[in-house]
Amino acid sequence: MAKIRTLVPELAEVARSQLGEESSKMVAKIEALRTWIAEQSYLEARTDDQFLVAFLRFCHWDVEVAKKRVLFYYTYKSKERELLKGRLVDDKLMELARSGIFATLPNPIGPGGPRIHFTRMGHIEPSKHSVTEIFRFHAFRAEIELNTDDNWNVSGVVEIMDFTKIPYSLVLQFDPGMFKRMNAFLEHGIPANLVATHIVNASRETQFVLGLIRNVMKQKELLHIHSNLESLQKAIGKEYLPVEMGGENGTLADAVSRYETQLTGFSTYFKEDERYGVDEKLRAASEKEQAPLVSGLPSDGTFRKLNFD
Known part of the structure; x- marks a missing residue:
């Protein structure tokens, strides 16, 4: 029997109906991977x-698709140490955790629904917090x-971003090439779906820019721009928003405190x-005459040639 958490009935139904989860085959597929x-x-x-x-x-x-994702996940973490800056819980990471910028709300959108992330863009201080951090x-x-x-793994995540007083200097830090490198991990490595991004309290100028961005997105339906709080409450459900946004889903201060404790608890992990x-030298020797597992990965196994488009 697999040593995994038991899903609540609503989430178990999502896993069965949408992900094709069958309890009778789980152990065999986990063992195969x-x-x-x-x-x-070459892979640890x-x-x-x-x-x-x-x-x-x-x-x-x-299982075959899962192999590719696991391999990409660890290839990325091995190669992009410049972005990840190691894997230790350091002072800078704890500073961001305590900053009040990010919060994971306690209740998902229904028992079988996606997790909710909340970001207060106006709390970001570009002099302290870089885009890579x-x-x-x-x-x-x-x-x-x-x-x-x-919920995050089975049903995905909804991102809510409050653009009140977003610092313009932060926007200037974004570089298309760097953004593509960062997005690759979220798109091809992390095993969770982005269900939607909801933006509220953006200035008219920012709304215009976001509209242009949405026009060139592959999945335009994922980005929702709300002109006011009432629009966001209607789209999400008032009960799923934090108290600070007129909701009933806990306070942002409690969420920040809860995550700080969680992050500290994962220090050893x-x-x-x-x-x-991934050891690229061993991979080159191992896969020299084999077809690559990761789409876009050349036979020499070099990560820098991966196609993230």
């Missing part, structure tokens, strides 16, 4: 049931959720995580 990982001399990865099942659920229990925070939070949050990753 674990065996494959053990056979790859976590193999506990709960970790592997997160990837399998995201990949609708297709913010990305690193998201990567660490995603790793914690991968291990602890079934992230310290251990330093030993996991």
Whole structure:
């Protein structure tokens, strides 16, 4: 029997109907993925049931697709140390956790619904918080959720972003090439779906720019721009918003405190995580005459040639 958390009935139904989860096949598929990982001399990865099942659920229990995602996940973490700046819970990460910028709300959108992330853009201080540091925070939070949050893994996540007093200097930090590198991890590595992004309290100028961005997005329906709080409340459901936004889903201060405790509790986990990753020299030798597992990965195994488009 697989050592994983039992899903609440509503979430179990989502896993069954939308992800193709069958309890009778779970153990065999988890073992197949674990065996494959053990056979790859160049790959050192976590193999506990709960970790592997997160990837399998995201990949609708297709073991071959899960192999690709696990490999990308660890390839990225090995190669992009400049962005992730190591995997230790350091002072800068704790500073962001305490800043009040980010909050994970306690209740998802219904028992079988997606998790809710809330971001207060106006709390970001560009002199203290760089775009890459913010990305690193998201990567660490995603790793914690991968291990602890079934709603996040099964039903995805809804992002709510309050653009009140967003610092313009932060926008100037964005670089298209850097954004593509950061987005690759969220799109191809982390096993969770972005269900929607809701933006509220944006200035007219910002709304115009966001509208242009939405026009070139592949999935335009994911981005929702609300002209006022009432529009957001109607779209999400007032009961699922934080108290500070007129809702009933806990306070942002409590959410920040709760995450700080959680992050501290994962310090050992992230310290251990330093030993996991991909050895490119071993991979080059192992896959020299084999077709690559990750789409876009050349036969020499170099990560910098990955196509993120």
